[in-house]
Amino acid sequence: MKTRILILLSAFALIFSVDAQAQKLKKFGGLTEKKIGPKTIKVPYTEVVSYMGYAAPGNEDEVKDGKKFYYIYVWIPAVAPELGVRMMSPVAGAKIKNATKSKSYEENAGSKDFFDTYITLERSSIISKDNITEEGVKSAKWTTLAKNDDSSEMPKQPSGSSYNSLLRYKSEASDPLKALTVGLYRVGFTTFKTGEVKGTFLAQVAAPIKLPGVVMAKTIEDLKKQFK
Template identity: 75%
Template sequence: MKIKLVVLTVFAFCAVFNAEAQKMKKFGSSIEKKIGPKTIKVPYTDVISYVGYAAPGNEDAVEDGKKFYYIYVWVPAVAPELGVRMVSPVGKNKIKKAIQSAGYKENKSSKDFFDTYITLERSTIFQKENITEEGVKSAKWTTLASNDDSSEMPKQPSGNSYNSLLRYKSEVGSPTKALTAGLYRIGFTTYKRGEVKGTFIAEVAAPVKLPGVVMAKTIAELKKEL
């Protein structure tokens, strides 16, 4: 009887751990504020969420032997900072007003997840009128920041801290690294070479309101929302 109770206790603990492990907290900016004995990161003012599903063979590019997927983001105004984070799988997270891809809707019950690795890239496209399939292919992309594993993010069901988060402050005056209005993209893959498969939540955030930000998986979908 004692053995059964121990097993049940361990099982219950694991179930609670997995539920809590995937719970996302408020997305904090790089701005810190002291409240009593604690120092917290002030939450971003503007957060846009995208819920998707990465499927093998559906990658957008192969870079250094890794299969990359892209989510495009139109930023209509200058931003002092952008934050990007990704968690896989979606699990029991319920994100209000999240953009849901068709792939996610078809695979929302999937338990597959992957070791996320993210990049924030800025293009040389600064006007809506120049956003076309050919324009995006010929545009130059600059990687502003990247992240593999973040201790700030919830652990995956495996118990590993393999979810990602990055914050990038604008380098005012730099022709390539300033956060101007324009077309950006979130690139994501896995740390190790191989297939990328599973549900995910990707979020882009700013410390100021940026009305008109659009986030989409493809250029065609982006143009429909612009």
């Protein structure tokens, strides 16, 4: 009997430690590295914008390559040398300063559901706020700049797997299609594995310079409200 109790306690302790670890995010560092003593670290981004949401079957934005994609739209108000994007699921009570929280997140903040994140960073052909409309976004040309499935730099999920995502993209000024210019971007996300996307998530977009006026929203309507 005592042996069984000890096994159960050990199992609960393991689950708790993994779940607690999943809430700890390191500082978001960019491509620039700095040596401090024997360690080499990525210099933290100076601009980090956070969005907390909840994804569920049925509210996906598009089916692409057989996968259900969800989008978070991002307005970048100035030329940037580099952008970083990372996503964690589940959020499970993580305290993130100045994060935009969607209504769906607030309604499901206690959910323990999570998904194997897969993210993309896309830039649109829209470079003016005046052209940001539902129809304008649908007809815009979207260019995929970077994508990521699993990152060992991110906290492990409650399952113990490193299935959270992180990408960094450096602007290519010599190529108009790959340069990080002023304009409308979006973070696309789905699950790499077969199955539904369901659970709370934290998405962050970061840059190595201050970009006053960066806005993130799940819908074009909500994005435009933040411009006012």
